[in-house]
Amino acid sequence: MPAKLQFSGFRLELQRVRNMKGFVGPIGDDLPTIVAILLAIGLFFSSLIYTLDIYNQKMVDMYSMKGSIEIGRAVLESGLVSDLNPPAAKYIAKSYALNYSAYYDDQARDSAGRKKCPDNSVRLSYLVAVNEVGGPYLRRLTICTW
Amino acid sequence: MDALIFMMIVSGAASLLLFVSGLFATSTNNQLITIYNYEYGTNALIAMHYAKDMDGNWFWNELRHKLIMRESIKTYLDGKALSVYQNLTYSSPAGANTFLCFNGAPTGLDGDCYPTNPNLLEDAATMTVYASSVKITPDIDIIIKLYY
Numbered sequence: 001m002p003a004k005l006q007f008s009g010f011r012l013e014l015q016r017v018r019n020m021k022g023f024v025g026p027i028g029d030d031l032p033t034i035v036a037i038l039l040a041i042g043l044f045f046s047s048l049i050y051t052l053d054i055y056n057q058k059m060v061d062m063y064s065m066k067g068s069i070e071i072g073r074a075v076l077e078s079g080l081v082s083d084l085n086p087p088a089a090k091y092i093a094k095s096y097a098l099n100y101s102a103y104y105d106d107q108a109r110d111s112a113g114r115k116k117c118p119d120n121s122v123r124l125s126y127l128v129a130v131n132e133v134g135g136p137y138l139r140r141l142t143i144c145t146w
Numbered sequence: 147m148d149a150l151i152f153m154m155i156v157s158g159a160a161s162l163l164l165f166v167s168g169l170f171a172t173s174t175n176n177q178l179i180t181i182y183n184y185e186y187g188t189n190a191l192i193a194m195h196y197a198k199d200m201d202g203n204w205f206w207n208e209l210r211h212k213l214i215m216r217e218s219i220k221t222y223l224d225g226k227a228l229s230v231y232q233n234l235t236y237s238s239p240a241g242a243n244t245f246l247c248f249n250g251a252p253t254g255l256d257g258d259c260y261p262t263n264p265n266l267l268e269d270a271a272t273m274t275v276y277a278s279s280v281k282i283t284p285d286i287d288i289i290i291k292l293y294y
Binding site for chain 2: 061
């Protein structure tokens with residue numbers, strides 16, 4: 001069959017299809033299918049990102065708590081607390097890449113009135129004996145890591 | 147039809163992810179919490195070695211003396227040494243569910259622990275308990291028990 005005639009046949013077929021009722025184009029015809037696929041992919045990746053976010057947050061919390069326990073051990077090592085920031089605690093905090101604050105409950109705010117422990121940080125409390133004038137005294141020590 | 151099947155499979159996978167993330171988010175760091183509770187108990191026992199009662203006497207020495215002499219511990223813990231126990235519960239992660247127990251032959255206690263709590267005894271079987279102990283006399287152990 002000559003090429004010109006073949007092309008003419010194709011155009012006629014295209015014209016026939018275009019004249020069919022409800023035809024909205026080659027992509028438009030598949031639109032309902034594409035919407036369903038896109039919705040499914042969107043839902044899946046949203047869930048995946050949410051799950052990864054939860055996982056990362058949990059790992060950060062566990063890491064902070066582990067660091068906090070080790071810092072607490074370093075601060076309380078001597079039994080009778082006299083230094084809230086011993087070099088060993090600073091070293092552990094640095095190795096965990098954590099910030100920490102160790103304070104007695106009545107010193108939870110600094111001189112400017114700001115909280116020493118930010119919100120959403122890990123706080124672990126201990127009963128300690130503090131070496132002070134007229135003491136030792138029992139006090140509650142909080143180790144806060146973030 | 148293929149798209150519908152695809153959507154159902156992917157939605158199922160997404161639901162599974164959400165379920166797993168929900169489980170993970172609500173899970174507790176049990177091992178770390180256990181370590182912390184034992185650390186708390188051990189440090190509290192050490193701190194109590196340095197505690198003084200209202201008369202300025204060493205709490206530990208008084209307690210040992212009363213245990214050896216079989217005097218009432220309850221009277222002492224309710225009275226002159228109340229602040230020591232209050233400090234313990236105030237700082238404890240278990241709060242009021244923190245008990246000082248005596249494994250040996252204490253006197254003046256209804257049970258083996260201070261304070262005595264009948265409700266706790268009923269629930270104790272279903273609760274998690276973390277205990278740290280030290281010998282105060284060759285025969286008697288003092289145990290800090292944290293109930294959750």
